[in-house]
Amino acid sequence: MGELRDFVSDVLEIEGSAVEAVEPDGLEVLAPEPLRTAMDWPELVRLGFGAELPAGAVAVGFEGDWLDRFGALLRDRGRWAERQLVLPDPMPRIAYPERLLDHALDLPNAIWRLHDVSTAWARCLLLAFRYTAVSDEKREGLVWLGFNQGTGAVIDDVLARLRPLLAADTEWQVPDPDVRRAAGPAWDAPTLEARVRPLLKHRVRLEMEPFLRTMRRRLDRDRNRIHEYHNDLHLVAQRKLASLAGASGEKAEGDRKREMLRIAAIEREYSAKLDDLRRNYALHVTIEWAQGLELFVPVQRFEVLIKRRKGERLIRIDWHPTVRLMEPPPSDWGLGLERSRFVCDDHLHITDAAGQSPCPSCGRAWCRGCHPTACPRCGQSIKSLG
Ligand SMILES: [Zn+2]
Numbered sequence: 001m002g003e004l005r006d007f008v009s010d011v012l013e014i015e016g017s018a019v020e021a022v023e024p025d026g027l028e029v030l031a032p033e034p035l036r037t038a039m040d041w042p043e044l045v046r047l048g049f050g051a052e053l054p055a056g057a058v059a060v061g062f063e064g065d066w067l068d069r070f071g072a073l074l075r076d077r078g079r080w081a082e083r084q085l086v087l088p089d090p091m092p093r094i095a096y097p098e099r100l101l102d103h104a105l106d107l108p109n110a111i112w113r114l115h116d117v118s119t120a121w122a123r124c125l126l127l128a129f130r131y132t133a134v135s136d137e138k139r140e141g142l143v144w145l146g147f148n149q150g151t152g153a154v155i156d157d158v159l160a161r162l163r164p165l166l167a168a169d170t171e172w173q174v175p176d177p178d179v180r181r182a183a184g185p186a187w188d189a190p191t192l193e194a195r196v197r198p199l200l201k202h203r204v205r206l207e208m209e210p211f212l213r214t215m216r217r218r219l220d221r222d223r224n225r226i227h228e229y230h231n232d233l234h235l236v237a238q239r240k241l242a243s244l245a246g247a248s249g250e251k252a253e254g255d256r257k258r259e260m261l262r263i264a265a266i267e268r269e270y271s272a273k274l275d276d277l278r279r280n281y282a283l284h285v286t287i288e289w290a291q292g293l294e295l296f297v298p299v300q301r302f303e304v305l306i307k308r309r310k311g312e313r314l315i316r317i318d319w320h321p322t323v324r325l326m327e328p329p330p331s332d333w334g335l336g337l338e339r340s341r342f343v344c345d346d347h348l349h350i351t352d353a354a355g356q357s358p359c360p361s362c363g364r365a366w367c368r369g370c371h372p373t374a375c376p377r378c379g380q381s382i383k384s385l386g
């Protein structure tokens with residue numbers, strides 16, 4: 001419970017309270033207005049976080065609406081932050097830059113040449129999104145995305161190693177104006193949206209896969225049960241009806257009619273039960289932005305010349321000394337998660353393998369960077385990314 005107590009203590013101090021730790025596992029809070037009214041507390045309140053409470057303390061825990069109430073105090077503060085990362089040691093020199101690039105770059109249809117390596121500041125964007133999936137059960141989770149706005153790379157691996165570092169290090173340095181300038185501009189809204197949307201969709205889908213799998217299993221089980229039950233009833237009624245086939249007379253006619261009505265009723269009920277099932281298992285997913293962090297990090301920036309036939313273009317790839325990782329190359333089309341890139345003939349777009357693959361309809365390979373919506377030969381439209 002220590003983390004919750006620290007969090008509450010921080011929030012209450014931000015709100016102007018005087019906070020003191022009391023044993024066991026509690027806080028004594030001198031709460032000013034409007035905090036007092038917002039939380040419905042007296043001026044002096046004791047909060048307890050452990051199984052054992054200090055004398056006269058209010059129990060605070062993860063259950064109930066405590067997190068929502070403290071979250072409401074924060075409003076939008078803490079949703080967006082900027083930070084500059086300072087290296088504890090001088091930037092390591094890279095002895096064999098080509099070797100590093102060799103691992104980072106896989107260009108099956110192009111060649112590359114190292115143009116330059118220099119120290120630089122990268123403007124990285126870390127975004128957290130909360131997703132909620134509701135069907136017969138509920139599943140919530142958090143998805144993090146990371147981009148290097150200076151190179152265009154998706155930096156998930158770098159991010160995964162950076163986040164524990166960020167959490168451990170309490171030293172927050174506000175970005176220096178010079179560093180900010182050196183790191184170049186942030187993405188504009190359309191670029192951000194174009195990059196975030198497909199990757200977010202992909203990531204949430206991956207996260208939800210186990211949930212969807214078990215949901216489908218439950219759905220199948222329920223559907224089979226309903227089917228079996230109604231199928232049995234149906235068979236019995238059918239058999240009865242068949243046994244009446246030879247009989248004549250008013251009574252037999254009445255029995256036949258009754259069985260036929262029974263069969264119709266069974267079929268109606270079966271289809272109504274399936275409708276219920278469909279409603280019960282309908283999936284609603286909502287995704288909302290939770291947090292953003294713009295991180296200015298020192299990097300070794302590789303400028304690489306990419307050559308394809310007679311054309312060439314320069315791209316940037318950063319090596320992150322804080323986590324000793326090379327980021328994947330940028331991608332003009334596709335999610336940019338794998339390392340392999342293909343280069344197009346006409347405009348030297350750099351894409352995932354799928355970005356240069358043959359048209360499923362006419363078989364001609366084409367660049368999705370040049371023609372993002374449809375095959376230029378047969379007009380077959382492509383489904384959007386993600
Ligand atoms: Zn085609």
Ligand SMILES: [Zn+2]
Pocket residue numbers: 344345346347348349367368369370371
């Ligand atoms: Zn192209």
